[in-house]
Amino acid sequence: MFRKKVIILCFVFFLLFSLALTKEKKIPFDGQQALSYIKDLASDTMKGRKSGQPGGEAGAEYIASRFKEWGLEPLTAEGSYFQDFTIEHRNVEEGVLFEIIAGNSRRNFYYGEDWRVQPYSGSGNFVAEIVFAGYGIHAPQKEYDDYAGVDIKGKWVLFSTDSPRRLEEKLKDEAKMDERIKAAQELGARGILAFRMADPQARQMDFAGMKKENYKQDFVFLSLENKIVDFIFKDLKTELRYLFQQIEETSKPVSFETGIKAFVSVSAIFDPKRPTRNVLAKISGVDKDLKNECVIIGAHMDHLGIDPLGEVMNGADDNASGTAVVMEIARIMRLAQFKPKRTVIFGLWAGEEQGFLGSKYYTEHPLFPVEKTLAYINMDMVGHGSGKVRFSGKYYGPTVWDVLKQRLPKQILDYVIEGRGGPGGSDHTPFLEKGIPGFGIMTEGYHFKYHREGDEIDLIKPEILKKTGDCVEQAVEILASEPGNFFPPRRQEMYHLKYQNLINFELPPLDEVIENHKDAKDSHVDLQLAIVTEKEGMIADELRIDILKTLLSGQEKIRESKGLSLYTSSNQFMGDIRQGKTTIMPGLRGINAFRDDPRWAEVLAKQGIYFVIVDNPSFLFAEKELSLEGKKIIEALSKSGLLLIVSSLESSQEKILLENTKKPLILLEKDLPDKEVLELIKKTKSALGLILSRGEEGAFYFTKLEEARKALGSEYLMIVNQECLWKEAGKEQMLDVISERLKVKFETGEVPNLFSATFLRVLGRARGEEPSRPFAFIPF
Numbered sequence: 001m002f003r004k005k006v007i008i009l010c011f012v013f014f015l016l017f018s019l020a021l022t023k024e025k026k027i028p029f030d031g032q033q034a035l036s037y038i039k040d041l042a043s044d045t046m047k048g049r050k051s052g053q054p055g056g057e058a059g060a061e062y063i064a065s066r067f068k069e070w071g072l073e074p075l076t077a078e079g080s081y082f083q084d085f086t087i088e089h090r091n092v093e094e095g096v097l098f099e100i101i102a103g104n105s106r107r108n109f110y111y112g113e114d115w116r117v118q119p120y121s122g123s124g125n126f127v128a129e130i131v132f133a134g135y136g137i138h139a140p141q142k143e144y145d146d147y148a149g150v151d152i153k154g155k156w157v158l159f160s161t162d163s164p165r166r167l168e169e170k171l172k173d174e175a176k177m178d179e180r181i182k183a184a185q186e187l188g189a190r191g192i193l194a195f196r197m198a199d200p201q202a203r204q205m206d207f208a209g210m211k212k213e214n215y216k217q218d219f220v221f222l223s224l225e226n227k228i229v230d231f232i233f234k235d236l237k238t239e240l241r242y243l244f245q246q247i248e249e250t251s252k253p254v255s256f257e258t259g260i261k262a263f264v265s266v267s268a269i270f271d272p273k274r275p276t277r278n279v280l281a282k283i284s285g286v287d288k289d290l291k292n293e294c295v296i297i298g299a300h301m302d303h304l305g306i307d308p309l310g311e312v313m314n315g316a317d318d319n320a321s322g323t324a325v326v327m328e329i330a331r332i333m334r335l336a337q338f339k340p341k342r343t344v345i346f347g348l349w350a351g352e353e354q355g356f357l358g359s360k361y362y363t364e365h366p367l368f369p370v371e372k373t374l375a376y377i378n379m380d381m382v383g384h385g386s387g388k389v390r391f392s393g394k395y396y397g398p399t400v401w402d403v404l405k406q407r408l409p410k411q412i413l414d415y416v417i418e419g420r421g422g423p424g425g426s427d428h429t430p431f432l433e434k435g436i437p438g439f440g441i442m443t444e445g446y447h448f449k450y451h452r453e454g455d456e457i458d459l460i461k462p463e464i465l466k467k468t469g470d471c472v473e474q475a476v477e478i479l480a481s482e483p484g485n486f487f488p489p490r491r492q493e494m495y496h497l498k499y500q501n502l503i504n505f506e507l508p509p510l511d512e513v514i515e516n517h518k519d520a521k522d523s524h525v526d527l528q529l530a531i532v533t534e535k536e537g538m539i540a541d542e543l544r545i546d547i548l549k550t551l552l553s554g555q556e557k558i559r560e561s562k563g564l565s566l567y568t569s570s571n572q573f574m575g576d577i578r579q580g581k582t583t584i585m586p587g588l589r590g591i592n593a594f595r596d597d598p599r600w601a602e603v604l605a606k607q608g609i610y611f612v613i614v615d616n617p618s619f620l621f622a623e624k625e626l627s628l629e630g631k632k633i634i635e636a637l638s639k640s641g642l643l644l645i646v647s648s649l650e651s652s653q654e655k656i657l658l659e660n661t662k663k664p665l666i667l668l669e670k671d672l673p674d675k676e677v678l679e680l681i682k683k684t685k686s687a688l689g690l691i692l693s694r695g696e697e698g699a700f701y702f703t704k705l706e707e708a709r710k711a712l713g714s715e716y717l718m719i720v721n722q723e724c725l726w727k728e729a730g731k732e733q734m735l736d737v738i739s740e741r742l743k744v745k746f747e748t749g750e751v752p753n754l755f756s757a758t759f760l761r762v763l764g765r766a767r768g769e770e771p772s773r774p775f776a777f778i779p780f
């Protein structure tokens with residue numbers, strides 16, 4: 001008996017003991033530990049951790065060796081912590097010099113303050129003469145050539161990156177930055193000194209439009225502040241603004257050799273395929289089903305390297321802090337033998353500072369299926385600030401956020417500031433684009449050391465690291481074990497539907513829109529067009545008074561509502577989108593309200609009517625021209641600023657209309673119009689609204705849209721839905737279109753054009769709001 005008891009007792013003890021062993025003991029996040037990783041990462045040996053440079057790669061090695069030491073599992077199939085890839089590497093090496101030499105005097109200028117090396121510049125160490133070359137535009141076939149009559153061989157060309165206003169349209173292609181660079185190179189120049197006239201107060205030494213094809217090993221491309229340009233012109237017998245005024249007035253170049261020289265010493269590196277690596281580790285899930293799903297937390301480990309002045313940019317906060325928090329969470333989870341149901345992945349990305357290159361590479365070459373990745377939580381700059389932690393991304397991951405908000409302990413939620421989130425700023429962006437709910441975490445409180453040499457360890461507070469660490473660690477624990485399905489259908493399409501500034505062209509009456517959507521919050525419909533309806537039987541003044549009444553009371557109700565706002569400008573619109581509001585834009589269907597008295601168009605526009613939509617307005621046309629009435633009305637519309645949207649016109653009528661309008665308008669069509677109409681649309685800066693009909697198949701529509709985009713360009717094209725986007729059918733149809741569009745590669749800006757930017761541009765032009773120009777010409 002006794003022996004039996006002992007055996008049983010031993011067995012019970014054994015059970016308890018092993019239970020105690022397997023039971024996870026929680027290990028707290030150690031802010032001091034995290035701080036120690038930052039000390040290592042922001043130390044002189046890592047030289048600013050620029051990816052592709054030895055210092056950056058040393059950072060990756062450091063993290064991987066800690067992961068190994070702590071016993072984390074590697075993520076790759078080969079059992080490595082590294083995911084290798086190549087990036088385009090550009091660097092301006094330490095030690096740069098620029099001097100202007102006029103006669104016997106030399107003056108040198110500060111790098112970064114007064115001048116800068118531009119992307120894809122080559123290296124050089126030389127003195128050369130400076131030739132003033134206007135805008136640096138070479139278009140002899142169009143009778144404009146800034147290089148005509150001057151010899152630029154072996155010299156600097158000095159030009160403004162703006163364009164001559166009057167020739168802007170004509171020289172559009174030749175004025176592209178890469179074309180200007182190419183011309184200077186082909187004509188034998190040694191280098192470019194570029195500046196911008198626009199706003200001499202602002203620092204604007206970073207230009208866009210250079211391409212890697214522009215890189216020539218010994219061709220130098222610098223940007224200058226106006227200060228240097230003024231210095232060059234100081235002793236010349238002419239005045240810069242006078243020269244540009246002359247070009248403007250005569251449309252003729254005024255280039256000349258200045259007789260002044262410039263010396264440069266620059267070593268700029270461009271390597272199109274430099275090896276680098278992400279660092280990835282995991283803790284495998286233990287649930288037999290859920291382990292096939294994962295939660296990723298990550299941060300970028302790279303920074304800016306050494307700046308051209310030799311200053312090491314240590315990036316303690318940006319982003320050794322985020323890296324350290326990811327590392328410390330990995331360490332304590334491993335130490336506590338944390339056994340998540342779902343797999344937890346730790347990702348440290350390379351090349352963020354050069355455009356999210358590492359995270360982009362990972363989402364293109366995932367090591368865990370994207371469609372099984374529940375969420376991504378990114379940390380960038382989490383070592384400094386007030387003690388509040390910004391946790392952004394709920395609009396794009398509402399299910400995930402709801403769970404977190406319910407389950408995170410109060411003492412954590414007390415210091416969390418939730419945010420709508422969205423792409424941009426850091427590595428959560430490529431995850432979002434794949435449809436993975438991506439959250440961005442940053443501690444609150446801006447410091448002025450951002451991307452400056454002062455981003456050093458003394459900025460970092462361990463207690464702030466701990467706040468982020470506790471919050472993210474808990475969030476991961478929750479998400480890694482919470483039961484339920486976190487994978488809604490069409491996740492990726494849904495992200496793009498939400499992200500695009502979506503216009504609902506289904507045109508309900510204004511009062512109805514307000515009634516139905518006054519409490520809208522974070523809706524995917526960003527701009528709703530609504531019609532101020534005309535009551536039956538009313539005409540002339542009675543009708544107009546009724547319209548104004550309806551409009552004014554509608555405006556009042558919108559102002560009082562929580563979820564709606566009233567369109568006033570594209571700036572207001574963008575601002576209200578960020579607050580999750582739906583903007584309402586009132587318009588009229590038909591022109592009864594001013595047909596008898598076209599001057600009323602102006603009054604209505606002033607009161608807040610933005611567009612007039614007319615279906616088959618045959619009264620506008622006589623044979624082969626506008627009718628007398630048509631002329632008056634088009635004239636009045638042009639003056640008023642009301643945007644005209646017309647549908648169901650014959651192609652001949654469309655031509656007449658486009659030839660006679662002074663303001664751009666929108667043609668609604670179900671199919672692509674003929675070539676002449678397309679040309680007129682471009683010429684008048686109007687737009688084609690390609691109708692997405694009720695019930696039309698998304699794939700079929702997208703084929704037509706693509707045809708139109710190729711023939712017309714997205715700048716003049718927009719999607720016009722008939723089915724209501726608030727309702728399931730309309731939403732699903734749009735998701736079908738998006739699903740097709742995700743299969744095609746678009747240039748930047750093209751997708752926004754199709755969804756809203758084209759419409760807003762045409763509206764702006766119709767209202768006479770010229771887009772702000774980079775070139776502000778100041779006559780004297």
Ligand SMILES: [Zn+2]
Nearest residue numbers: 318319380381
């Ligand atoms: Zn950063």
